[in-house]
Amino acid sequence: MCEAHAYILRDGKEEMVLESVDAVEIKDDHAHLVSIFGEQKTLKARLKRYDNHERKILFEPIDA
């Protein structure tokens, strides 16, 4: 119920990358995401915004 979804900002648009995020771990330039369903995703990105009432975790890419 309480899970937020992860999005990444690409070309000014927010694309969903993972639903129902259970955990995010940041290591250097990467964000490692795990959903409550066990799905995993790693993004080369940093947190831009977290919004609890919108249930949104927004990342922005880190350029190489």
Next chain:
Amino acid sequence: MCEAHAYILRDGKEEMVLESVDAVEIKDDHAHLVSIFGEQKTLKARLKRYDNHERKILFEPIDA
């Protein structure tokens, strides 16, 4: 019910900095936090870990 609390890692310990976080906005080296009670806090820090089931948003300080 669904809000997480914000902590910062200092000397290896997690100190709570803001309860019931509604929103986090990252700008450059700073994280601006707002609680559901309207309380605000700005940290010179980056996200380290977000854990939904622990209701925890953990930041680590950015050294000058």
